[in-house]
Amino acid sequence: MIQTLEPILREHPFFQGMEDQHIRLIAGCSKNVRFGEGQVIFREGDPADHFYLIREGLVSVQFVIPNDGLTTILTAGSGEVLGWSWLFPPYRWRFDARTQEPTHALAFDGKCLRAKCDEDHDLGYEIYKRFMQVVTERLEATRLQLLDMYGSHV
Amino acid sequence: MAAMFEQTEVVTAGLVPDPMLPVFYRIQRVRQETDDTFTLEILPEDSSKGFSFAPGQFNMLYVFGVGEVPISISSDPDDAPLLKHTTRVVGTVTKAMRKLKRGEIMGIRGPFGSHWPVEEATGRDVVIVAGGIGLAPLRPALYRLMAEREKFRRIVLLYGTRTPEDMLYRHELEQWRGKFDLEIEVTVDRAASTWRGNVGVVTTMIPRAPFSPSNTFAMICGPEVMMRFTVMELLKRGVAAERIYLSAERNMKCGIGFCGHCQYGPTFVCKDGPVFAFPSIAPILGKSEI
Numbered sequence: 001m002i003q004t005l006e007p008i009l010r011e012h013p014f015f016q017g018m019e020d021q022h023i024r025l026i027a028g029c030s031k032n033v034r035f036g037e038g039q040v041i042f043r044e045g046d047p048a049d050h051f052y053l054i055r056e057g058l059v060s061v062q063f064v065i066p067n068d069g070l071t072t073i074l075t076a077g078s079g080e081v082l083g084w085s086w087l088f089p090p091y092r093w094r095f096d097a098r099t100q101e102p103t104h105a106l107a108f109d110g111k112c113l114r115a116k117c118d119e120d121h122d123l124g125y126e127i128y129k130r131f132m133q134v135v136t137e138r139l140e141a142t143r144l145q146l147l148d149m150y151g152s153h154v
Numbered sequence: 155m156a157a158m159f160e161q162t163e164v165v166t167a168g169l170v171p172d173p174m175l176p177v178f179y180r181i182q183r184v185r186q187e188t189d190d191t192f193t194l195e196i197l198p199e200d201s202s203k204g205f206s207f208a209p210g211q212f213n214m215l216y217v218f219g220v221g222e223v224p225i226s227i228s229s230d231p232d233d234a235p236l237l238k239h240t241t242r243v244v245g246t247v248t249k250a251m252r253k254l255k256r257g258e259i260m261g262i263r264g265p266f267g268s269h270w271p272v273e274e275a276t277g278r279d280v281v282i283v284a285g286g287i288g289l290a291p292l293r294p295a296l297y298r299l300m301a302e303r304e305k306f307r308r309i310v311l312l313y314g315t316r317t318p319e320d321m322l323y324r325h326e327l328e329q330w331r332g333k334f335d336l337e338i339e340v341t342v343d344r345a346a347s348t349w350r351g352n353v354g355v356v357t358t359m360i361p362r363a364p365f366s367p368s369n370t371f372a373m374i375c376g377p378e379v380m381m382r383f384t385v386m387e388l389l390k391r392g393v394a395a396e397r398i399y400l401s402a403e404r405n406m407k408c409g410i411g412f413c414g415h416c417q418y419g420p421t422f423v424c425k426d427g428p429v430f431a432f433p434s435i436a437p438i439l440g441k442s443e444i
Contacts, residue, residue, distance in 0.1 A: 062347055070347035074354050079362055100350055137358070140383075144355040145343045149377040150286035150316040 022123045029112035041097040048085035048093045050107050057103025062096045081134050086110030176216045176261025193240040205235040208269030209294035210429040216261030220250040224406035226291035240290035266409040268429045270295040275371035279308040283384045285376020289322045310337040314356025360387040367392035375401040382440050398432040
């Protein structure tokens with residue numbers, strides 16, 4: 001018997017408060033995925049076809065800084081969202097993502113979801129509202145990182 | 155104004171008869187913690203001199219012929235009169251202090267100021283949020299919490315530093331992490347790909363940290379901007395404002411509220427702080443004019 005992911009989505013904080021009809025639509029674009037330790041989930045420049053809700057594990061968002069090598073700028077762990085490049089043209093990843101430990105996630109097909117958002121603007125509004133929250137939090141965190149607040153000058 | 159001073163008991167110069175008179179202490183050990191941070195371990199020259207302090211209090215450390223600086227006590231209150239002070243090399247006095255060697259003498263005045271609400275947190279979850287060198291003033295509270303572990307529910311330490319190399323008390327953190335009754339999460343602002351832990355600002359750990367907001371005491375110490383954002387996240391999570399405490403830092407000189415150097419709005423940090431309940435300084439926290 002095939003079980004749908006609806007109950008899992010409903011319980012996830014990211015989808016909290018979302019109507020059942022929208023959960024059903026989103027579940028149709030989602031699947032369970034598992035990654036081994038050290039596995040690359042996506043690479044900078046590749047097509048951004050998915051986003052992920054991490055259920056368990058830890059993922060590093062990285063990019064190469066000349067002379068410094070591969071640098072981790074963010075980690076996403078259990079309950080967090082990974083990836084929003086699927087939402088905006090040109091739909092390409094801006095960074096690499098690699099697991100630090102075995103990771104279990106929900107993967108969402110970006111093309112599928114975008115099509116459903118185009119058809120149902122209420123769903124689109126709900127999705128964009130939730131991603132705006134994530135983007136805002138990441139922007140705020142990035143600003144604090146840029147302050148280098150633990151340096152002696154702050 | 156009276157309410158401003160109600161939240162913490164002001165403890166002044168303890169066993170030192172004249173709070174302006176330094177007591178001789180001999181350096182037992184100088185420990186390099188990170189590139190620019192070190193810890194002095196000191197004992198009173200007169201072994202009959204007792205010393206007791208509450209977690210969160212500070213001493214004035216005097217390098218003879220150079221000057222005096224306020225430094226939080228970072229040792230276990232149960233180890234007194236052995237005292238540890240962790241500081242960063244930032245100015246003339248701390249530069250001179252870093253050059254002191256084992257066996258040399260320095261002056262100590264204190265302990266001064268208010269303390270962390272460890273007793274008040276009995277029966278509740280305790281979440282400690284530290285940023286950078288802000289872990290030092292919180293370490294005595296951690297020692298006290300662990301010494302009386304059965305009195306508290308969950309104890310959570312969220313610690314953020316600039317890089318893995320800037321982490322304080324790494325060995326101790328690893329030991330504490332091995333305990334089953336203490337949750338420790340460390341995050342750094344940036345790291346090489348070899349770092350296996352969290353990367354991101356410490357505030358991002360608050361939404362998912364394992365504590366019950368309605369039954370939590372929070373203690374925060376770090377750069378002021380980090381404390382402001384931490385308070386916002388704790389409030390968002392549902393922690394009561396009156397159970398959020400933070401340690402302010404200003405230019406303390408006399409330590410007893412005489413000179414006014416550390417005036418912070420209507421308070422003196424040396425006497426009314428450095429540990430404040432958030433509501434008492436909320437109106438002035440982050441105000442650029444103050």
